[in-house]
Amino acid sequence: MGAVIRPVGTFLFTDARHLQIATLSSLLLFLLFFHDFAPDIKVVFMTVLSALIAQIFFCWVFIFNHRDAEAQSFYLKKLRVSVPLWLIKTDFRSPFITSLSLCLLLKANALWVFPLAALAAIGSKFLIRHKDKHIFNPANFAIVAGLIVFPDLVWVSPGQWGADIWLGFALAAAAVLVLSTARRGDMALLFLGFWGALLLGRALWLGDPLEIPLHQFQSGALLIFAFFMISDPKTTPDHLLGRVMFAAATALLAFTLQFEFQVREALFYALFATCVSVPFIDSVLKAKTYQWGNA
Amino acid sequence: MKVLSSFLFVMMLMTSAPAQAFCGFYVAKADADLFNEASKVVLARHEDRTVITMANDYKGEVSEFAIVVPVPTIIKKSQVNIADSKIIDHLDAYSAPRLVEYYDSDPCQMVMRREMMMSAAPMAVMEDAAGASSAKALGVTIEESYTVGEYDILILSAEQSDGLFQWLNQEGYKLPDGAEKVLRSYIKQEMKFFVAKVNLDEFDKSGYTFLRPISVAYEHEKFMLPIRLGTLNAKGPQDLILMTITKKGRVEPTNYRTVKIPTGEDIPLFVADEFGDFYKAMFEKQAREEDYKAVFLEYAWDMAWCDPCAADPVPPEDLRKLGAWWIEDTPEIQPLPRPMPGQPPRVMPQIMPVPAPVNSFITRMHMRYTGESFPEDIMLQVTDDRENFQGRYVMRHPFTGEAKCEAATDYFETLPERFEREAKTLANLTGWKIADIRTKMRDGGQPFDIQPKVDERPWWEQMWNE
Structure with a gap:
């Protein structure tokens, strides 16, 4: 077989x-x-x-x-x-x-x-x-x-899928990350880590039950964003430290837009803005540019 | 002690409105109480301007009535208005899921087809309120205090949730367990509290026997429905019917999934007598299958026309009263109704001679939820989606006249299969037992051994005594 x-x-x-x-x-x-x-x-x-x-x-x-x-x-x-x-x-x-x-x-x-x-x-x-x-x-x-x-x-429409589809898709996307052993798989996890930390921090500050950040995390749009957009190796900094900064900045900006300015498409605007900084980050923190297929 | 039911209130009763005559044909009444513990809210939204109207079917002692609603800004007296509950009932009836009736034509000759319909229009309500005194000591600021119509209204801001909690309790509002935590969360999100109770003198003076809906207008980017206080003391799942009026298009939650209610299904005739029960059973089954985690779309329609109309369209001046400030006073002539895709062409024209409002889109969402299934307030957005949708169920009356052509034989042969299909559809939608459905169908004019009516008179009588 x-x-x-x-x-x-x-x-x-x-x-x-x-x-x-x-x-x-x-x-x-x-x-x-x-x-x-x-x-x-x-x-x-x-x-x-x-x-x-x-x-x-x-x-x-x-x-x-x-x-x-x-x-x-x-x-x-x-x-x-x-x-x-x-x-x-x-x-x-x-x-x-x-x-x-x-x-x-x-x-x-x-x-x-x-x-x-x-x-x-x-x-x-x-x-x-x-x-x-x-x-x-x-x-x-x-x-x-x-x-x-x-x-x-x-x-x-960020709230379009139910929790079941979300879970299935999250597992599939995580599996891709592991199986493909892509060098830039770290980007998705970095972003999700920062984003999750911000949601959790907000809930703790407000005294909200943990179901709330968990529910906010269960967004289909968030998964596509994390696994297929921000993790695009061609538009992220080459250096690991640069990527950490990039993920943190994007998460913080999106968080501010979403909760302070009530922008429902916050993730996309935030990435759009932070992408502009990548050439500057690359010029300061030099590393080898990623090539597809060489993973 | 006033029983505080929270935003959006808990104890709403929904009764169905009388069936609406359609095009002159009156069918039946779905007069059962459809949904218990349901709240009904109308939200009008364009740009940053929001008008929220909370309808009220409160049946208890008016002195016990009180509501606490978190609001994003301080609300001045002129921003509060007493709404006409008739307009809300009208909007409710207009957007409610509907039953449509068709008559099969004589298979031997085309006969006029008639349609009728009725609506399962649910109504609703609210409650709760506040007072004033040692407020300052507890860190509670009474930002505004006024009386509008029969309501005494306070706008509170607070620094600490325990102070607010304590103050509300002192004033006689019984807050549910866990409310303090939720209040704290709202305070930190810089929300204010709209607290209303009934002013008994004003209520007596008003001459009304029921509490009228309150509309609140404000300008803020926040477009959401605070439901968390309401889930605290709820016993079991609660219902919320949210009707929105927008200029752009359909409103949807951004943090909950939207599901379309099943629609367009052919169902047996006997459902006409129990449409309320049917809808109730179907909704419960659908909601349970989604684990009470979904928002059901029941209606999404351009207000300029409807087809079929469960009720006459709501006139533009009434929509303005509900917060559609962008609608101009000058009414325009309504365009001809377009047929819905998949709907058979109508013989009878249904042009409503009502001036139609332009640029308003109605969305009706129905949610049944618990504190576990809806942990977070409902965040909303106005989309550009102007695709029409309606919860619509179809009854097809078999032809019962005389027919003895070849086509009639074919027609009657197809009927048992069609009835069986309708029975299965109904069983799937509601979870009712198929055997019961079949029995009711037999009794309700849909026998599975249906035969064409045959004229048994001698041929000469048929010839001369037509």
Whole structure:
């Protein structure tokens, strides 16, 4: 039986993103079948397709030095398909993760918002850069841009999943973290640690029962944010100390926005703001830039 | 001692409103008390402006009535208004889950289809209040003190929860166990306390026999419903019906899951006589399956039209009274109603000759919760979602006239299967026993061996005595 499973297993484990895609897709499928406020299937198709097309377009325009192009061409060679080099160099995994995150978080009452959001997300990755890294997490950029540009069309529903789905998803995301042994898995845990500490601290200060911070922690949006946005190795500081500072700053800012200013989308605004500081942190605390697939 | 029931109050009774005649056809009354211990709240919200109206079906001694509601800012006298309970009942009836009736047409010839409906409109209430004296010594500041309508109102701020707790107790308000901790949490969150009790002289003067709803208007970014005091002394799960009026769209909680109430199901005919029981049983089953952790969406609709209307749309001036300050006085002509997706086209036009308000969206949420399932206050947000939703149940009357064409044979052959499907649907929704349902269906005009009515007169009588 090992012989049958191994190719799939090896494929899944060659890159942390394969597992991430598997987790996000499973969650999305589950919601599509069992949830009242799941995204429309049209939305999913349009978002994913637009993100992939945008990725192809931008790769074609800026043929970047994708180091994982070889890994892909290996599979293409096996299939004896000949494709132009720039297309081989196009990576489809990141836009897939981005668009799945968008499908899960972004809500809008106009269909055209979704391809536009996907385009903005992927575009930001290629256009807003510093040295070898993009500044913003693409999905987070699209969400914040959507909220700012179309305040009458776009919203985020942070309280949308029940506790059961939350638990299942939390376990799956944690499993991905462990299995993929991604070097930057620490980012999600750092953020969740700081965020949890702030919620707990608030409850202790207010004299609230512990059920309250626990309940606040059980947010589906928080999980996607922690495991698939802030943990994006391309938009986090390279140095461990930098990452600790980055996680703490994001958590503190989000906490202030959420509880002091009553901003319901606090996490996304906070990450948007702190991402700008990453090039400065990197210039002070130097370390090797992360490369996908080298985990 | 006044029995303090908390925000949002505990002891609300919900009675269902009389069934609404629809398009001239009166069906039946769902006049049972639907939900016990339910509170009914209307929230109007746009930008930072909030108007909260707490409806009141308090049945006890008015001298015992008191409420304590945490509010984000100090409320001046002009920010409090006595609302007309009729408007709230109207909004309630308009947004309540509804039963729609269709008549199968003669399978041999198309006959006019009629629809009727009624609403399971629940009503509700509130209670509680305060006084004044050694306040300062206990660190309690009486920020405002005034009388509006039949209510004596105090706006309190406090430094310490024990002082506030002690003071309220001195003044005769019986706070539930554990209230002090919750008060402390609200004090630290810089909340003030809106405390109201009945002024008996004013109440007698008013000539009313019931307590009218209180509306409070304030401007603050906080958009939430403080429920924690209310869960302290509740015995078992309690009900809250929250109706919101917004300019943008649907309101949803950001820290609890929203679930749509099952809708559009075909159910047996006998339910018309016990629609209240049906809805009650169904709601309880749904709430229990969600472990009382969900907020149920019962209605989400653009106020400009309704289809079918459980009651006439609430006129714009009434919505303004409930806090929809953005609605202009000049009424606009209502657009033609659009048919709902999946709904058969209607033969009878239902254009309501009522001037319709523009830019208001009604959301009706129903939650049944306990202190364990809803540990935190309900945080709300206004979304841009303008998709319409309604809790709607369908009865289809089989054709009972004479029919003896080939189509009629086919039609009658399909009926037992359809009845069985309806029975199963009802059993699934309510948890009622399928055998009981089948019996009631047999007695209620849906026998499983239904046959077309046959004219047994001799052919010459049929020919000449039509």
